[in-house]
Amino acid sequence: LDTVEENLEVLRQQGKNVSRAMLKGLEKRKHNLEAKLEKVEHAIKSRTDDVVDFKQMGIDHIFIDESHQFKNLTFNTRHDRVAGLGNSEGSQKALNMLFAIRTIQERTGKDLGATFLSGTTISNSLTELYLLFKYLRPKELERQDIRCFDAWAAIFAKKTTDFEFNVTNNVVQKERFRYFIKVPELAAFYNEITDYRTAEDVGVDRPAKNEILHHIPPTPEQEDFIQKLMQFAKTGDATLLGRLPLSETEEKAKMLIATDYARKMALDMRMIDPHYEDHPDNKASHCAKMIAEYYQKYDAQKGTQFVFSDLGTYQPG
Known part of the structure; x- marks a missing residue:
């Protein structure tokens, strides 16, 4: 408040x-x-x-395993139109955790009393790093005159406006905090409260990764489209790609559009137009062939495959 x-x-x-x-x-x-x-x-x-409430219990330290489950802590910001900041309202669970930690910190008068354990300390948004400091280093934040997210972001983050695709695949301008600044100072601040261990440090027994790269030659249609894409990048003539002329906003983001087309083309030309041929040298076709081979090979053992693709995946509805 x-x-x-x-x-x-x-x-x-x-x-x-x-x-x-x-x-x-x-x-x-x-x-x-x-x-x-x-x-x-x-x-x-x-x-x-x-x-008996938490304060009366006399607890002087708490260990929070899977602490990322409490990252949805309330915060205040004037940057309400900036994307990617998460939910500023927060959750009651996270607020209860803050109250518990503050109760201990007020008793000791120090930034002590809580240990967070997590394999994904920061996963989605820049605000998660600020909230970690809010939980664990309130007095140090106050000493640096950082009393809210906006004050912290003004020191350690840079906001920019760039073009992105929205959910309907239209080009829009988005404001985001995209970069950290004063990285050495921020890293030193973070290291004061962090002790990390890798899987190698603690001797986690994991199978060795068998990484195989497959070189797939471009199809004739892909080679032809690459030339059109290069011309589009130079001229901005969207008719080369079989689409309507670019709007004023799209013209400013033509390289983003070109990159999007290149990613789709590299996977399967039918991502651009369903009338293209189902060529056996499309990446999607190669992938499907290999998945089928592994399925047949290990069917007796009921083998399991995990397949990841960030393009061309089924969207229900």
């Missing part, structure tokens, strides 16, 4: 440079947090049982 009020004060000082939607969003968030606190306060006051 304090960080929301700080953000509101900053926005009010900026005056005309702030959108009404941004100001309204923070005011709504403040109202929701106040309502949540009032609800918790009422529940505590109206409690009639003799249940």
